Amino acid sequence: MAGQAVLSVLREDGVVQGQEPEIAPDTLLHAYRTMVLTRHLDERAMRLQRAGRIGFTVPNKGVEAVQIGSAAALRASDWIFPSYRDFGMALYHGVPVEQMLHGMFCNGLDNSRGRQMPVHYSFADPIRFVSISSPIGTHIPQAVGAARAAQQRGEDTAFLTSFGDGGTSSLGFHSGLVFAGVWKSPVIFLCQNNGWAISCPADKQTGSDGFAVKGEGYGVPGVQVDGNDFLAMYSAVRTAVARARSGGGPTLIEAITMRMGGHSSSDDPTKYVPAAMLESWAKKDPIVRFEKYLRRRGLLDDAQAQAALSAAEAQVAAAVEAAEKAPLPATETIFSDVYAEVPPSLRKQGRDYFDLMSRHGEAAAGDGAFPL
């Protein structure tokens, strides 16, 4: 972006080079532990998927600082309209790991009752984490709409919506920024430029100089941030949040980072990501960098670092065990949670279905031939 440097606070060796935000030590440690937990959960989920224990997962490695840094700048009363990989944001705000594992296993304790794709979480509590949707960019105008509602109610709630570099090519991005710019809505548009839209590199995604500059055309200030720098991410989002709450309007933040894994468990990034690119980004690992900073400040030692990892492992292992054992969703839940009151047409369908089920038992391959 012409004339504006990428916001950065920490060097790769953990030395502060920019303006260090004021953050309580407890908050820093909580953020660190959440980053460790996020990465471990991500690695474990991939192994579960490879062993056929869960159906699908979304690699997260490398983007932890973007997620946790942003989440740390939000209040529990704020809203997150997340992208695909943002479960770290929910973990930061205290969503239990078990709840995510229930979702991965699509079991009866999953709050979507096994009807969502694995990892497409939604949580109402402790932070409003709106359902992750696979379609690209559709949640961006939703965030703007929700923010508009808060504006009209006179609330000072902030709305963070997150999407990838590919998401900026969606209609939702355009619509969202148009309206937020005009309404001066309290929205933080977080573009996670992780280098790739599945296999499409960022330099083929846009002809503009980065993604932050796109905000200008909508009257939305844009800023580029080192996405592997927790402190820079926190600073940028905190500034944007303060602006949003005070009526200053939206901000577009481009977090420059790198997706170190595949797009999803169905993807093979070795076919398109140059090995050299991975190597150079590995040196910028956000957790390693943040850990160095914490150690420099005397907030973290070997024992504490090990404890954080052990705690993450224990937590995830216990959650996996519980989720794998949990029963499948009751068939009847097909008809719940969609309408406040089941409409007669669905009620009839349900009645017919359960009637059929009670007579035929579980369906087998080839069942369902017409007429029933």
Added chain:
Amino acid sequence: MVFEFKLPDIGEGIAEGEIVKWLVKPGDAVREDQAVVEVMTDKATVEIPAPRAGRILELKAAEGATVPIGTVIFTLEEGAGAAAAPAAPAAPAAPKAETAKPAAPAAKAPAAPAAPARDAVITPSAPAATIKAAPVSASGKVLAVPSARAAARELGVDLQQVPGSGRHGLVRKQDVQAFAERGPSAPAAAPAASAPRSFAPVQIERTTSETRVAFRGVRKKIAEAMTRSKYTATHFTVVEEVDVTQLLALREKAKALGAEQGIKVTLTPFFMRAAASALQLYPQLNSMLDEAAQEIVTYGHVHLGIATDTPQGLIVPVVRDVPAKGLLQLSAELQDLAERTRGGKIKPEELKGSTFTITNAGAIGGILATPIINFPEVAIMGVHRVMERPAIVDGELVERKFMNFSLSVDHRLVDGADACRFLVHVKRLLEEPGLLAL
């Protein structure tokens, strides 16, 4: 315990995978999540980890082999001499405290996830029963087609008051119009007679000596029709004994006459003529109740349904305008209908429009029955087996042939006395079959 590892679908809908390289050999101890084999799919080459700890027993696919998803590719003895899973750390630090957000230290304990069943809007414990018990208009909104709603708005009719004639009491446009014509003072309709029952569905325990077929198709349609009839019409059955000696003699002559024209003459056309005559005399049996309009409909025409036993079950083809047709014509039509019904070639419209039904199981057996009315008709006549019996005629003990006739009527519309009168008239005609010509 031996665990069989089936090659999972690791890429959203792949069909097969190639075993690239085994990373373990039989006898190796593996930890949970330890990589066991490299597999190449059309999407990626990946390392597949063991889902549980144990000792590898057998590798069931060779390197280079392509195997379909779901194939068992290795087996392991669970737990046997296996290293402890690495994920279980020595010191399980209190996880809740670790993730508690400093700003709000009391990270909310995960609200004990309610049993999914409880949240379900439709409770699963007794699914069918629960749903059935619930009012059809769950939303409190009357079930009505859009044109009925429009008509109700136009006519200023309160839909809540309108009895629906559609399935499950669905209000149709004509219901609204009929209601409006009767005026708001008209008494509300009787509750839908076919109100669903609220019993839990019967479950029959499986045994080793039984067969089961799906309850559907014609069988199901018959069941629905019979249930509706039996639980709607207030059945009253009267039985009469008919001396058919003369009738049988006449039929022998008619048979010979028919044979000359290629027509097979059975007893049924005689019964039809007798019934048609009685229906003209007692038209309350040739009626139906229009529940929606709350009107009794009495027909000027007599269309007779003839219950027919087919390999698919009971089917009722209809012979129209019976009083206008002679015995031979009726015989010919019957023969044609019966053949096409049994052959499954009957047209749907030939199964509709009857005003009264005759059911004849006499050829098979049984001395009497209590037939179920072909609803919404209001009467059905059953014809039973011919029996030779001693009888007293003019003070003499003689051998005669008898048949029993049963008549079930819907007592809502037909009084018992009229049912008896109807049957007496039938008896009179059949005992003196010459009267059938009248």
